[in-house]
Amino acid sequence: MRLLCEYLPRTGCLLRLRLELGDEPALIRDEGRRIETVNDGFGFMNERALRQLAHVPRLAIQASSSETARDTNRTIILELIRLAGAVSRADLARLSGLQKSTVSAIVEELLVSRWICEGETGFSRHGRRPLMLGVNNELGVVILDLHPGNAIVAISDFSGRFLAQENVPISSQPHRSITQLLAAIKRVTNAEPKKAIQGVGISVPGRVDPSTGRLAFAPNLKWGPFDIRKAIADGTGLPVEIENAANVIILAERWFGSLSGVQDAVAINVSEGIGTGILAGGHLISGWNGMAGEFGHMRVETPGLLCGCGNRGCWETVASNHAALRYYRKLKGKAPSSFTYRHLLIDAQDQKAEAMAALRYQFVQIARGLQTILAGLSPEVVLFAGDIVAVWPYFSGVLTEEVPKMLNARLPRIITTADYGLARLRGALALVLQHHFSPASSRSVPRRMPVGDPSR
Numbered sequence: 001m002r003l004l005c006e007y008l009p010r011t012g013c014l015l016r017l018r019l020e021l022g023d024e025p026a027l028i029r030d031e032g033r034r035i036e037t038v039n040d041g042f043g044f045m046n047e048r049a050l051r052q053l054a055h056v057p058r059l060a061i062q063a064s065s066s067e068t069a070r071d072t073n074r075t076i077i078l079e080l081i082r083l084a085g086a087v088s089r090a091d092l093a094r095l096s097g098l099q100k101s102t103v104s105a106i107v108e109e110l111l112v113s114r115w116i117c118e119g120e121t122g123f124s125r126h127g128r129r130p131l132m133l134g135v136n137n138e139l140g141v142v143i144l145d146l147h148p149g150n151a152i153v154a155i156s157d158f159s160g161r162f163l164a165q166e167n168v169p170i171s172s173q174p175h176r177s178i179t180q181l182l183a184a185i186k187r188v189t190n191a192e193p194k195k196a197i198q199g200v201g202i203s204v205p206g207r208v209d210p211s212t213g214r215l216a217f218a219p220n221l222k223w224g225p226f227d228i229r230k231a232i233a234d235g236t237g238l239p240v241e242i243e244n245a246a247n248v249i250i251l252a253e254r255w256f257g258s259l260s261g262v263q264d265a266v267a268i269n270v271s272e273g274i275g276t277g278i279l280a281g282g283h284l285i286s287g288w289n290g291m292a293g294e295f296g297h298m299r300v301e302t303p304g305l306l307c308g309c310g311n312r313g314c315w316e317t318v319a320s321n322h323a324a325l326r327y328y329r330k331l332k333g334k335a336p337s338s339f340t341y342r343h344l345l346i347d348a349q350d351q352k353a354e355a356m357a358a359l360r361y362q363f364v365q366i367a368r369g370l371q372t373i374l375a376g377l378s379p380e381v382v383l384f385a386g387d388i389v390a391v392w393p394y395f396s397g398v399l400t401e402e403v404p405k406m407l408n409a410r411l412p413r414i415i416t417t418a419d420y421g422l423a424r425l426r427g428a429l430a431l432v433l434q435h436h437f438s439p440a441s442s443r444s445v446p447r448r449m450p451v452g453d454p455s456r
């Protein structure tokens, strides 16, 4: 089950809500009473933006038992409080379409369990000023965003505010790198001593076997089938969620950005390699062994260059940042070893001919693989992420020129993540949040144990 929230562009205001329960279309039940509510009560969030709405679709929920209905309603109220930032009980009743008595009972339960807290008084045109409710921001999450060579270790509250972060060098030796990561986790959590950390979310440049939690395939990280989840869980005593970087980007956009409500999308993360994440029918696809989405390793050249995966001619050998740099060096004849992809992007923005040619080559090669992805998955949205986004306005036209239109078809919406670094951090945060904002978890009580003390 998942509550989908769509936001207004730029303002970030809640536009509409939809609750998915399996594949069934939805309707609302509240203690046996069927409700069909047009949610026109969004005014408290941003009056000016919301006045522009032609209509707001119906909130739709189906519950098969009163127990499920209560869990579902609790999840909706918790999610509405998270989205709103600060909201009164009356607003919650208007937004959810639930009876005021139901809302009050759920709010009391969430206050007692410490998922939310009561803050300042809000505004009322008439009568008593209401007490505003917000997510308990004493609850925190530790985020690890792993890249080949370095990692970002951060701490966030449940509202998605990043409070402290560190850049940590990591190597191809997993045990040594884990020691450095654990030390950094200790430092960022010590910087926020009042936060009760609820879990660790990890974004990895590779695939994770869902059954074992071990790295199934991460040729650029070079850690082999290492169990990062266990190493971090043992070292911190916290529950750990781990996911591929491209999947994490999809999660970030669904929780905090432009993919809210989208059911079929592909994220293409172009960096040292090419990773893709697939959202199909509203579900992230992992495949039986966690390897779904390895389009970077489909063969496009024969025989082609040797790839990090051991094969030759993979898509990422011609379309990754490394490939663009290699092509640049070939054109230029010589370039210093300190010349990186970032330098290439800057040179292209300065309209230097070889840099522009190298990036044009990279976009043409990206289009080759994109064509296969579109034919196979027919996504509604393709979301590009990575440093490549910096030169998007100059070269994205290459994609539409190079990708032939299918039979009837228009091209999907091709967009980019607004902030690549932030998208990975936010996605890793969403990995943890999605467990706490579920019916089963919102019934429990947040943990209070300090980090790094698994014995307690």
Ligand SMILES: [Zn+2]
Binding pocket: 296, 297, 298, 307, 308, 309, 310, 311, 314
């Ligand atoms: Zn390969």
